[in-house]
Amino acid sequence: MSEYFQKLRTRTKAFFSFNTKQVGTVALYGSGFLLIGAAFVGISTDFNPVIYEQIVADVTPEILKKDPVWPLPLDIDAYNQKMLSLAHYMPPQPQVASTTASTTPQVALPVSTETMSVSVPKSLWPAPAAYPNGGAILPFSRIIAYYGNFYSTRMGVLGEYSKEVVVQKLKDEVAAWTKADPETPAIPAIHYIAAVAQADAGKLGYYRAQMPDAEMEKALTMANEIDGLLFLDLQIGKSTIENELPAISEFLKKPNVHLGLDPEFSMKYGDAPGHVIGTFDATDINYAIEYLAQIVRDNKLPPKILVIHRFTQDMVTNYQNIKPLPEVQVVMDMDGWGEPAKKKGTYNRVIYPEPVQFTGVKLFYGNDLKAPSTRLLTMDEVLNLTPSPIYIQYQ
Numbered sequence: 001m002s003e004y005f006q007k008l009r010t011r012t013k014a015f016f017s018f019n020t021k022q023v024g025t026v027a028l029y030g031s032g033f034l035l036i037g038a039a040f041v042g043i044s045t046d047f048n049p050v051i052y053e054q055i056v057a058d059v060t061p062e063i064l065k066k067d068p069v070w071p072l073p074l075d076i077d078a079y080n081q082k083m084l085s086l087a088h089y090m091p092p093q094p095q096v097a098s099t100t101a102s103t104t105p106q107v108a109l110p111v112s113t114e115t116m117s118v119s120v121p122k123s124l125w126p127a128p129a130a131y132p133n134g135g136a137i138l139p140f141s142r143i144i145a146y147y148g149n150f151y152s153t154r155m156g157v158l159g160e161y162s163k164e165v166v167v168q169k170l171k172d173e174v175a176a177w178t179k180a181d182p183e184t185p186a187i188p189a190i191h192y193i194a195a196v197a198q199a200d201a202g203k204l205g206y207y208r209a210q211m212p213d214a215e216m217e218k219a220l221t222m223a224n225e226i227d228g229l230l231f232l233d234l235q236i237g238k239s240t241i242e243n244e245l246p247a248i249s250e251f252l253k254k255p256n257v258h259l260g261l262d263p264e265f266s267m268k269y270g271d272a273p274g275h276v277i278g279t280f281d282a283t284d285i286n287y288a289i290e291y292l293a294q295i296v297r298d299n300k301l302p303p304k305i306l307v308i309h310r311f312t313q314d315m316v317t318n319y320q321n322i323k324p325l326p327e328v329q330v331v332m333d334m335d336g337w338g339e340p341a342k343k344k345g346t347y348n349r350v351i352y353p354e355p356v357q358f359t360g361v362k363l364f365y366g367n368d369l370k371a372p373s374t375r376l377l378t379m380d381e382v383l384n385l386t387p388s389p390i391y392i393q394y395q
Contacts, residue, residue, distance in 0.1 A: 070300055071326065072134030079131065080118035082139040085183070086358075086387045087125035125387045127355030129324040135302030137229075138329045138358050138390050142181065143305075144174045145189035145231060145393045147362070149196060150215055156395040157365065158192060158219070167226055173394065180379040184390070188228035189258075191307075191393055192219035195244055197235040197265035197273035207237030207273050208265070210247055223256060231307060233260035238267045241284050245291050252295050258305040259292060261285070263315040264335070279314055282321035285330075293327035305329045307360060307391060311336035311346055319354040331391045333360035339373030340381060347385055360391030367395075 119128040137143070146166055148156025157166060170188050177186035194216055196209050216232060223230040232248050234241070241261070251257045266278040285308060292304040306328055310316050316332070324330040332354070336346040343361070351359050361382055368376045382389055 074134045083118050083126040088386050124355045127357050129357040130326050132303045133326045142184045142186045143189050143391045144177050144186045145191040146170050147191040147393050147395045149193040188226045190219050190223045191231040194232040195234045197237045206239035230257045231260045235262045235265035241288050253299050255301050260307040262309045282318040285322050289328045293325045296327035307331045307333050309333050309335040322356050324357045330356050331358045331360045332356050335362045337364040337367035340377050358390045361389045362393040364395050
């Protein structure tokens with residue numbers, strides 16, 4: 001990788017300094033259908049979108065300072081090599097000349113075009129998708145995220161422990177993952193459930209509770225303090241992505257804030273959350289991608305990341321129509337819990353055969369240890385999945 005890109009990547013944590021001013025309903029959690037209480041307050045946010053450009057100017061070669069370009073360029077060779085590595089691609093061995101006919105099949109070399117990333121003929125992975133703009137986090141770093149909601153001790157790590165314990169545990173996990181795969185340094189993330197599916201319809205009949213902006217500020221502050229990322233996760237109930245995204249749009253304008261969508265609680269067909277598993281179509285996901293992309297373009301930001309949770313086939317329909325953009329990287333996150341063999345089976349049945357761009361895995365500190373399971377997937381087991389997950393979430 002060129003000196004320029006190495007220098008730019010070492011400065012990414014400087015993106016995460018911002019000027020902000022801080023300013024019931026019963027909610028139902030996903031896999032455990034947990035009821036929680038929530039109160040609502042307002043927020044006023046003062047964001048300076050030029051901070052990213054200031055940092056870019058500091059690390060950009062003189063030729064680009066004199067003739068500024070946007071978006072930033074991508075080190076395509078480094079990107080391609082990393083994507084092949086995640087897919088566990090083994091380059092073909094040189095053929096030894098022989099006077100006898102060989103029955104060994106020939107392995108085709110990877111191919112790519114100017115706009116579509118590297119791919120291997122007759123192989124699902126790497127998934128051909130648009131190259132990201134420069135400044136992309138993936139696949140150069142692996143994201144290690146702690147998930148949950150501050151109101152609940154049972155929705156995940158974020159509400160189960162104090163802030164100090166969460167931060168230390170997350171730092172320890174990040175260090176362990178970096179040690180397990182030094183070629184892909186790990187970075188921390190807070191994955192906060194910003195809209196929580198609920199048992200009650202509420203005034204609008206949406207069966208979801210939007211979390212107070214002050215709680216999202218709390219999550220952002222935590223992410224900033226560890227030089228990390230923030231993911232705001234939406235369980236939309238009977239609402240729509242179109243309705244829900246504007247509520248978090250000011251946060252999404254910040255360079256280190258990204259998006260998560262949970263199809264399990266997208267109740268397209270009239271059921272209340274918790275009775276059936278919900279679904280998103282590629283049309284819904286593409287709307288979110290374009291929404292994020294417009295924010296990136298308008299504010300001259302590095303690419304956003306969109307995480308889609310999934311543990312059944314029907315949770316995401318028409319996957320082949322999902323279109324990652326240069327401004328938005330897409331992660332399909334295997335969200336199921338259970339013993340290691342079951343989790344590997346779900347990954348291989350749901351995630352592997354339907355490639356989009358990147359993959360992730362959720363590890364449950366509690367549910368993954370329920371009988372008959374006796375342990376979580378090890379880091380080596382996760383890294384040896386095909387493709388190797390680039391996003392790891394702990395609940």
